[in-house]
Every structure is written in structure tokens, then in C-alpha cells.
Amino acid sequence: MSVKHFKLEPGKKFRLATIDPNDTGAIRDREEVDAAVERLKEQLEALQNKLYAEKKQSVLFVIQGMDCSGKDGVVKHALGGLHPQGFRVNSFRAPTEEEAAHDFLWRAHQIAPAKGMIGAFIRSYYEDVLITRVHHWIDGAEVKSRFKHINRFEKLLESGGVKIVKIFLHISKDFQLAKLRNRLTDPTKHWKFDKSDLVERESWAQYEEAYESVFKHCSSETAPWYIVPANHRWYRDWAVLQIAVAALESMNLAFPESDPELAEILEKLQE
Amino acid sequence: MSVKHFKLEPGKKFRLATIDPNDTGAIRDREEVDAAVERLKEQLEALQNKLYAEKKQSVLFVIQGMDCSGKDGVVKHALGGLHPQGFRVNSFRAPTEEEAAHDFLWRAHQIAPAKGMIGAFIRSYYEDVLITRVHHWIDGAEVKSRFKHINRFEKLLESGGVKIVKIFLHISKDFQLAKLRNRLTDPTKHWKFDKSDLVERESWAQYEEAYESVFKHCSSETAPWYIVPANHRWYRDWAVLQIAVAALESMNLAFPESDPELAEILEKLQE
Numbered sequence: 001m002s003v004k005h006f007k008l009e010p011g012k013k014f015r016l017a018t019i020d021p022n023d024t025g026a027i028r029d030r031e032e033v034d035a036a037v038e039r040l041k042e043q044l045e046a047l048q049n050k051l052y053a054e055k056k057q058s059v060l061f062v063i064q065g066m067d068c069s070g071k072d073g074v075v076k077h078a079l080g081g082l083h084p085q086g087f088r089v090n091s092f093r094a095p096t097e098e099e100a101a102h103d104f105l106w107r108a109h110q111i112a113p114a115k116g117m118i119g120a121f122i123r124s125y126y127e128d129v130l131i132t133r134v135h136h137w138i139d140g141a142e143v144k145s146r147f148k149h150i151n152r153f154e155k156l157l158e159s160g161g162v163k164i165v166k167i168f169l170h171i172s173k174d175f176q177l178a179k180l181r182n183r184l185t186d187p188t189k190h191w192k193f194d195k196s197d198l199v200e201r202e203s204w205a206q207y208e209e210a211y212e213s214v215f216k217h218c219s220s221e222t223a224p225w226y227i228v229p230a231n232h233r234w235y236r237d238w239a240v241l242q243i244a245v246a247a248l249e250s251m252n253l254a255f256p257e258s259d260p261e262l263a264e265i266l267e268k269l270q271e
Numbered sequence: 272m273s274v275k276h277f278k279l280e281p282g283k284k285f286r287l288a289t290i291d292p293n294d295t296g297a298i299r300d301r302e303e304v305d306a307a308v309e310r311l312k313e314q315l316e317a318l319q320n321k322l323y324a325e326k327k328q329s330v331l332f333v334i335q336g337m338d339c340s341g342k343d344g345v346v347k348h349a350l351g352g353l354h355p356q357g358f359r360v361n362s363f364r365a366p367t368e369e370e371a372a373h374d375f376l377w378r379a380h381q382i383a384p385a386k387g388m389i390g391a392f393i394r395s396y397y398e399d400v401l402i403t404r405v406h407h408w409i410d411g412a413e414v415k416s417r418f419k420h421i422n423r424f425e426k427l428l429e430s431g432g433v434k435i436v437k438i439f440l441h442i443s444k445d446f447q448l449a450k451l452r453n454r455l456t457d458p459t460k461h462w463k464f465d466k467s468d469l470v471e472r473e474s475w476a477q478y479e480e481a482y483e484s485v486f487k488h489c490s491s492e493t494a495p496w497y498i499v500p501a502n503h504r505w506y507r508d509w510a511v512l513q514i515a516v517a518a519l520e521s522m523n524l525a526f527p528e529s530d531p532e533l534a535e536i537l538e539k540l541q542e
Contacts, residue, residue: 053462076354083347085362085393089355122356177540184537190529191324195536258461265466266455269448 003246006226006239010219016208016227021172023229030234037234040241041081047248048118052086053255055116057161059248062124065169066207067197068179070230071122074169077233078240082118092123104128104146105153112157125150126166129214134206147217154223164223165247167240168211169230173204274517277497277510281490287479287498292443294500301505308505311512312352318519319389323357324526326387328432330519333395336440337478338468339450341501342393345440348504349511353389363394375399375417376424383428396421397437400485405477418488425494435494436518438511439482440501444475 005025008014027033051057061079063071075089090111099107105125113119129146132138138146154164180201183193200207215225226243230236276296279285298304322328332350334342346360361382370378376396384390400417403409409417425435451472454464471478486496497514501507 049459053459072354072356075356080352080355082355083343084351084353084355084358084360084391085343085346087355088359091356120355181537181540184533184540187529188320188324188526190533191527193530193533193536195532198536198540255459256462258458259464261466262455262461262464265464265469266452269452269455269469 003226003243006228006243008215008219008225008227010221010224011216014212014215016170016212019170019227019229021170021175021229021231024232024235027235027238033234033238037238037241040238040245043245044079044241044248045081045083047245047253048082048086050253050255051118051248051251052083052116054253055256057163057251057253058113058115059118059163059165059251060113060157061118061120061244062126062164062166063120063122063169064124064126064130064167064211065230066171066176066204067194067200068176068183069169069171070233070236071169073233074167074230074236074240075120075122078237079118079120079244086116087118087120088113089120089122092121092125092127103149105149109153112160113162115161125153126214126218129218130207130210131200133210133213134200134203143213144217147214150218151220154218154220158222163247163251165243166219166223166225167243168215168225168227169236170227171230173201175231176201274497274514277499277514279486279490279496279498281492281495282487285483285486287441287483290441290498290500292441292446292500292502295503295506298506298509304505304509308509308512311509311516314516315350315512315519316352316354318516318524319353319357321524321526322389322519322522323354323387325524326527328434328522328524329384329386330389330434330436330522331384331428332389332391332515333397333435333437334391334393334440335395335397335401335438335482336501337442337447337475338465338471339447339454340440340442341504341507342440344504345438345501345507345511346391346393349508350389350391350515357387358389358391359384360391360393363392363396363398374420376420380424383431384433386432396424397485397489400489401478401481402471404481404484405471405474414484415488418485421489422491425489425491429493434518434522436514437490437494437496438514439486439496439498440507441498442501444472446502447472 051059063074065071079087095107108121108125111119129143129150133143157164180193180197183189219225228236228239228243322330334345336342350358359382366378379392379396382390400414400421404414428435451464451468454460490496499507499510499514
């Protein structure tokens, strides 16, 4: 299965309901992809090494999804093999007072990945056209305006060498319920439970609509959205690894040119 | 072998020459610790989970050592299993113009780990009493003054719940030579070669002295230095994992108290 399977065509109208969160393609179970996952991890680490050595480009994974969709988990299980020195994860929470005192892209810009680095945003500036929209904190004109700002912002990042990979983890409402129950019953997971998740859950349909609108207005050939069925965590990890490897492969990464003096230095060192 | 084996007694005079960088204790080869390493990684990840959930304390690994001592490698191979969301690595390079316009601890303070987080400094504010001292950029009085500032700074971090774990990776001069040659012969490692490493190498003895002085003046019961023989990478990783696990175990980490309302919420969810 190729990465195209998960990629949304930019600008095309798309309904989340057309994709089954339980989907695992032609694959029956975890065991079938175990070996492929290990291989993909190795490929990704090798590509990261080149990215880090080259220091001309960077990668930004934007990870979105409903509560309990496995955003934290995918960072650990699909991307957790990356060298920690070259990988930086940021979780977007409610903005601080200082962040709120700036435009909505200010805080994202500050933590954009530097050349050589891979960044992952768990939630992102897209929340500013999702939760804000669902709760009518901003009106339709502001939403439209923010879509434009986001598109221009992503172009700016790209101009600085950032490859943007946007991933939506697609779960079902039932699956979320099971996960919430699990957080409530397992004492080692109580801390993960947030009452506000129950409030957001009531707006499930509105969130789906808001996401569909994002997919329609904020996709481009260079920074498309990928929709990853995520009820099965192993399938989610395998899909995201494939998307990640394909993204880095498309960047034509290369080790930097060697200094011609190196041979001479080596000779002296051997004396 | 316990962690005490690697720990320096605060305030005691200590000579690096008394420790063999090739030392592997009573262990003959990698295979002998393979299973232990896997177990330690699992323990460390479980402890990190509690640290992250508790959000009251944090951990800072300060990783120092000569060029080629394996500072980057230990972050990948010993600490690479940590959840990337709760682990942040910072490499200290020559200060930027803005950093140099402040006191020498300013930049370290800005990136001190937040509650719940594990930070690793690859090199650190200790460079400000190492390279600066070896090259006589600062005089003896300034060195002494900086030792005091560092000790007070570490106390301040501790007061904010930071557990500081300082690790010196101990290699031999011959081992460094072999590594430098390797960087010069392997085209995929050319980018790691830095001519300035050869300059610093000439001051090997002065660096050892500068380190010994650091160990003497900047160790405390709560933030001691650990000296890890690092010519054998597998031994280095095993030792650092042991030190890391022991450090987190000493913090009495606990999941936060559950909200008594949770049972009620669960009941409603099940209706």
C-alpha cells in the first residue's frame, strides 16, 4: 500500500465519514507488518541522520485528531526511534497570556524546527480554526482569514526549507468512549482524564465539519493532509512511518560535501 | 555493580588517571548486559511516565566529556527509549551574540526542564569553566567565582524540583584518535569532523585538570558527578541507564491523586 492511499487531494471536498477508522487496508493483523515497521524505523533513522548532517532542511509533523486519537502515542511508537538530539516535540495547550497577546501563529513560529531538525506538533496552530470555530469564539470571516494566514505561514516555513507533513488520526466516537472509560478505570491513567474531553465529545459532528473545512482550505501539493485510520494503533504506527519515510525520501537529502583538506589531515594524523 | 561505583564523593580530590576508560568492571562483554539493558530501559520509561503524570519534579542530565567521548551516542542509545514528548535535548555550542550578552548561566536557565520533563544538556554551562579556562579566556579568580555561581544555580534548579545528574564520559586519548580517524575515513561521518577538535586535543592534559577541578568544586550530595568509562560504548550505555534509573527511583515519583469525581463520571458514561 502506498502513501497515496492516505493522502488527501488538495482542494477536493472530502467527507471523513467515507473513511472507516477501523480500516486496516488489506492487512489482517499486527504480525503482518511487524517486520515492515522495523525496516521503516531503520530507514527513518538513516534519513534523519542525513537531514541532521546536511543541515539545510527540516521536517515538521503536524499531528491532529480528536481526544484519545493517539497523538501522543504515535509520537512514541512511530517516531520514538528518532535520535532525540534532532527531534523536538511540542504540545499545544491553551495559549499562555504572552502567547494570547500575539497573533495566533506567533507561538508556532517560535518553535518551528531549525535546519537539520525534525519537529512534531501535538495539536498545532490548526486548533485556532478548530476548537475556536466549534465554540464560536471566532466568526466565519475570521475563520476564512485564518485559513489564508495558515497557508501563507506554511509557504513561509517551506521557503526556509521546512517539509510540512500534516497527519489527522481518525478514530470513531465509540472508540473514544472506550478509551475514556479506560482512563477512568485504570488508576495509572486517571491523570490523563480531562473533564473537558467530555464537553468536546458532545461537539463531535461539529469537529468533523471543522476538520473537513480545514482539509478543504489548507491543503497544498507540498503540504497535504494525510488521513490515518487510528482505531488500530499498530496500523496507525505503520501508516505514519510510511508517510514519514516517504516525506524524508522526497527531500533529496545528502551528506554535505567533504572538505578537500580532510585527506591531508588524515595523513598527518597517521604519522 | 551499583551506581555508587561511578559516583564521585563530593569535595574529595580525584584524579581521572585513577580510572581506566577501558574498564568494564566484572563484565566481559556486551551480551552479558543485553538483557539488563532492556530491563533498565523499561524501568526508565515507566519512571518517566510517572514523572510526566506527577508534573511536580523534573530531571536534568548534564553530559560532558572530551570530543568523541560519545555524548550524542549516549543520548540515543541509553536515553533514546524515553517518550519524546517528555524528553528534550539541547546541545551547547559557542554562544550566540544574544547569549554572550548575558551572564554565562542565562542560556542554560532558559532551557531548564519544566516540571514533568526530562532534559539532557550535551555539553553545558560547565564549558564556561572548561574550554574558557584551558584557553585562558578567563582568569583563576573568574573560574572560582563561576564555580560558586554554578553551585548556587544548581541549588536554585533543585529548589524548583529539578534532579540534576552530571555524567562525565571518560575516554582515552588513543580512543579519541581512533574515532577521529574514523570520521576522516568514513565519508558518511566526514560532517562530524571538526578541525577545532584537533586543536583541543593538544590540550588533553589541561582539560583533564580543568575537569578534575570541576569535580572537586562543583559536586554535592544531591547533584554529584558520575564518571563513566566510555571506551566501550555498551558499557557506557549500561552504566548511564543504571545511573538514570537510580536517579529517578530516588525521587519518590507517584501518580497524582485521582479526582474523587471520577467514579461518578464513569457511572454516567456507562449509562
